[in-house]
Amino acid sequence: MKTYIHEKDDWTYFTWNNQEVMMLLGKARNLQGKLLGKMESLGFDLQNEAVLNTLTLDVLKSSEIEGEYLEKEQVRSSIAKRLGIDIAGAVESERNVEGIVEMMLDATQRYQLPLTKDRLFGWHASLFPTGWSNLYKITVADWRKDATGPMQVVSGPMGKEKVHYQAPNSERIESEMQKFLHWFEFENRTDLVLKAAIAHLWFVTIHPFDDGNGRITRAITDMLLARSDNSIRRFYSMSAQIRIERKQYYEILENTQKGSSDITGWIVWFLKCLINAIDSTEETLSRVLFKAEFWNLHSTTILNERQQKTINKLLDGFDGKLTTSKWGKINKCSQDTALRDIQDLINKNILQKEASGGRSTNYELKQIPGGNN
DSSP states (O other), X not given: OOOSGGGSTXXXXXXXXXXXXXXXXXXXXXXXXXXXHHHHTSOHHHHHHHHHHHHHHHHHHHHHHTTOOOOHHHHHHHHHHHHTOOOTTOOOOOHHHHHHHHHHHHHHHTTTSOOOHHHHXXXXXXXXXXSEETTEEXXXXXXXXXXXXXXXXXXXXXXXXXXXXXXXXXXXXXXXXHHHHHHHHHOOSSOHHHHXXXXXXXXXXXXXSSSOHHHHHHHHHHHHHHHHHTOSOOOOOHHHHHHHTHHHHHHHHHHHHTSOSBOHHHHHHHHHHHHHHHHTHHHHHHHHHHHHHHHHHTTTOOOOHHHHHHHHHHHTTOSSOBOHHHHHHHHTOOHHHHXXXXXXXXXXXXXXXXXXXXXXXXXXXXXXXXOOO
């Protein structure tokens, strides 16, 4: 019995209900155009800030989908360095952070270059520079070999695993990927947003690598979405939205991979997820505008380096609550110095104590009169 879509003859001759798909595609395209128009009306620096926020979110959430949690400041610093954007409080990044940033920027900043086998191998090598994935040695910069058995997506405790999906045998990968890469570069009749949906499903169904397939799938998706925008500037994050809708994502993916070549359900879900991703950029834009408004208001306020660094962290979306001990850790200073810095900012009407109280005193930025925070 043929359980999976890839076991069927001519499985990549995908079909869909045009009437269902085209209405959503039109809405997604319209929102893309409006967002790009809105962002282009901003100054160059604000555009850079929005791009930096979006790409940072994209890298963080693409990794989180795979259960890997990266340090936000490392990701942000790595992206800023590669894009030539000056940021306060830049930090050194670990190799695993550098690797996924390299891949994501190559996909989105060089989106017009062809996707080739060697390029995919380069991305894979950047994700696994040591040749190991956690405790397991894997094949890097080459297709998987299935030396220990078929590639399966499983869940559940050891001995009670549930198999959600089994990928094509490794012997098929070379020919399957040749077909995919030829379609990716030379099929020009399909709308690029629709093509992003199909490419996402197609690549993750082949599952050509020992590990990293999900992250590479999302990089390929971003690459086609960048082509659809015809812009290196990323203002929305598909990975962040997939992270929010992760349960539904895995459900529709599993159902589609066990279904027929009619992939209407998958495309409809993908387009709705994209629309939600674009809608959610209002929060990113609001934060960028608030940050610009804040520094414009305080352009003549005298602040030391510690204060500037911590304020920027708050403006960029600080994780957790700001206390004197956290201030001290961020700035490598004593709690007495931290308290003096904070009291000075309270006196300058920049910080205030949070009303919630609790065992320790927390601090937050004061709202700018007429601002968006």
